[in-house]
C-alpha cells in the first residue's frame with residue numbers, strides 16, 4: 276500500500292545515511308585486539324579512550340551527512356553531538372559485540388570486556404543492553420538510521436530549536452518504521468522494540484560518568500576531545 280511503501284525521496288535519504296555509516300567505520304577493530312590478548316585495566320582504559328576518540332571523529336563525519344543536519348543552528352548541531360556521543364558509543368559497542376562471529380569468539384570477547392577493569396555493578400545493565408541489541412539482528416540500514424535517530428534527539432540539553440530537530444527525527448522515524456515492516460514482516464512490534472532500545476541506551480549512558488570514574492585503576496587520562504565530549508577532567 277502507498278502508506279507503507281518507501282518512496283523515492285526516502286530511499287535517497289536512506290542511501291545517503293547508510294553510505295555515510297559504512298564510509299565512517301571505526302579504523303582499528305577493537306574486538307580483534309581484545310580477542311588477541313588480555314590487557315591490564317590501564318591498557319584497556321587507554322584502548323577505550325583511543326577507540327572512543329576516533330569514534331567521536333567518525334560520528335561527526337557521519338552526522339554531517341544526515342540530510343538537513345547542517346542546516347540546523349550551528350550551536351544546536353554541537354549540542355546534539357555532545358548530547359548523543361555517549362549513547363552513540365554504547366550503540367556502536369553493542370553493534371561490535373553483536374557482530375556475527377563464532378560463539379567461542381563472542382564468549383572470549385565477553386570475558387575480556389567483563390575483566391577489562393570496568394566496575395562490576397555496570398556489567399549487568401551494559402550486557403543486558405548488548406544482548407538486547409544482538410537479539411534484534413538489525414540490518415545495517417536499521418543500525419545507521421537508529422544512530423541518526425539517536426543523534427537527532429530534540430530534548431538534549433541546550434538545544435534552542437527542538438522543533439527543527441524533531442522534524443528531522445520524524446523523517447528518520449518514518450523511514451525506519453517502513454524499513455522494519457519490510458525487513459521483519461513476521462514481527463509485528465519490531466519497530467517498537469527497536470525504539471525501546473533507545474530508552475535502555477539513555478539509561479545506560481546515565482551511568483557513564485560514574486562508570487568512567489570507578490574503573491579499577493588510578494589516574495584516568497583522557498584526550499582533549501573526550502574531555503570536551505565526556506565533561507571530564
Ligand SMILES: O=C(NC1CCCCC1)[C@H](C1CCCCC1)n1c(-c2ccc(-c3nnn[nH]3)cc2)nc2ccccc21
Pocket residue numbers: 301305306309319320322323326327330364365367368369371372387388391393483486487
Ligand atoms: O573500546 C570499546 N568500545 C568501542 C567500540 C567502538 C566504538 C567506540 C567504543 C570498549 C572496550 C575498551 C577496552 C576494554 C574493553 C571494552 N567496549 C565497550 C565499552 C566498555 C565500557 C565503556 C565505559 N564507558 N565508561 N566507562 N566504561 C565503554 C565501552 N563495550 C564493548 C563491547 C564490545 C567490544 C568493545 C567494547
